[in-house]
Amino acid sequence: xVQLVQSGGEVKxxxxxxxVSCKASDYxxxxxxxxxxxxxxxxxxxxxxxxxxxxxNTNYAQKFQGRVTMTADASTSTAYMEVKSLRTDDTAVxxxxxxxxxxxxxxxxxxxxxxxxx
Amino acid sequence: QSALxxxxxxxxxxxxxxxxSCTGTSSDVGNYNLxxxxxxxxxxxxxxxxxxxxxxxxxxSNRLSGSKSGNTASLTISGLQTEDEADYYCFSYAGxxxxxxxxxxxLTVL
Numbered sequence: 001x002v003q004l005v006q007s008g009g010e011v012k013x014x015x016x017x018x019x020v021s022c023k024a025s026d027y028x029x030x031x032x033x034x035x036x037x038x039x040x041x042x043x044x045x046x047x048x049x050x051x052x053x054x055x056x057n058t059n060y061a062q063k064f065q066g067r068v069t070m071t072a073d074a075s076t077s078t079a080y081m082e083v084k085s086l087r088t089d090d091t092a093v094x095x096x097x098x099x100x101x102x103x104x105x106x107x108x109x110x111x112x113x114x115x116x117x118x
Numbered sequence: 119q120s121a122l123x124x125x126x127x128x129x130x131x132x133x134x135x136x137x138x139s140c141t142g143t144s145s146d147v148g149n150y151n152l153x154x155x156x157x158x159x160x161x162x163x164x165x166x167x168x169x170x171x172x173x174x175x176x177x178x179s180n181r182l183s184g185s186k187s188g189n190t191a192s193l194t195i196s197g198l199q200t201e202d203e204a205d206y207y208c209f210s211y212a213g214x215x216x217x218x219x220x221x222x223x224x225l226t227v228l
Contacts, residue, residue: 037164037219044121044222045156045164045207050215059215095163103154103211106175108163 002026004096004109011115012086019082020112022096029077030054033099036070036081038092039111048094050102051079059102086116122147122208122220129226135196138223140208141189146218148189152211155184155193157204158222164207168193195225203227 007021022034036048049060051070058070069082079096094112097105123141130136140147140155147153151171156164166175168184171191181196191210195202208220 045158045209045219047209047217047219050217061216097163101152102215102217103152103209104166104169105154105156105164105209106166108165111163 002098002107004098004107006094006096006109006112009113009115011117014087014116014118016086016116017082017084018086018114019080020094020096020114022079022081022109024077024079024098027098029072030074033102034070034072034079035097035099035102035105036068037095037097037105039095040089040092043092046092048081050099053079083114086114088116088118090114091116122210122218124206124208124220124223126221127224127226129228130198131228132198132200134198135194136198136225138193138195138206138208138225140191140193140210140220142191142210142212142218143189146189146210146212147186147191149213150211151186153184153186153191154209155182155191156207156209158207159204167206198227200227 003025005023030053033052035050051058072079096109098107155168157167158164172184183194206223212218
């Protein structure tokens with residue numbers, strides 16, 4: 001069945017970068033997009049952006065423009081999300097999800113905890 | 119852009135019905151029929167429960183229904199069961215390739 005498997009948790013220092021991967025299986029990667037959502041501890045969900053699995057076009061939430069880069073490798077059915085210049089308030093669980101359209105995330109990865117601490 | 123407004127918590131007894139509201143503006147909820155709802159259990163990834171305002175994915179109970187009036191979308195759960203106890207989030211297209219979540223609602227089944 002459709003699965004999205006994310007990379008493992010990371011611990012980073014402020015100012016560093018982190019790159020989270022999301023490997024898709026059992027569907028045609030280029031027929032869908034991948035949405036990235038994060039959730040700070042005890043907080044709600046926050047939309048970060050979306051990448052088109054077919055052509056790599058991206059849309060980012062305004063607050064992440066310039067600091068977040070989403071990429072996709074169709075040859076390995078893997079999406080990536082990199083956050084630069086990490087701050088302590090970037091500590092969160094980061095989720096990827098398969099998107100039929102931007103609001104319709106029908107399958108989710110298991111989440112990746114990124115901890116930013118000095 | 120501010121999050122869509124949801125009540126922080128709602129509660130109900132088994133068998134009852136509850137409604138969770140999601141209030142936006144004429145630029146997001148009111149302007150598009152692209153609201154989805156997600157359920158999240160503690161420590162788990164969210165799960166899609168309603169999309170395009172009122173459509174249920176395969177496998178989602180017909181006790182859940184979605185609707186919209188003006189700038190407010192709503193999720194109604196009828197015949198409450200203990201398994202419904204979770205956090206619920208609305209999610210809407212907001213134009214200019216931007217999307218926004220609600221702040222989330224904790225549903226307690228008493």
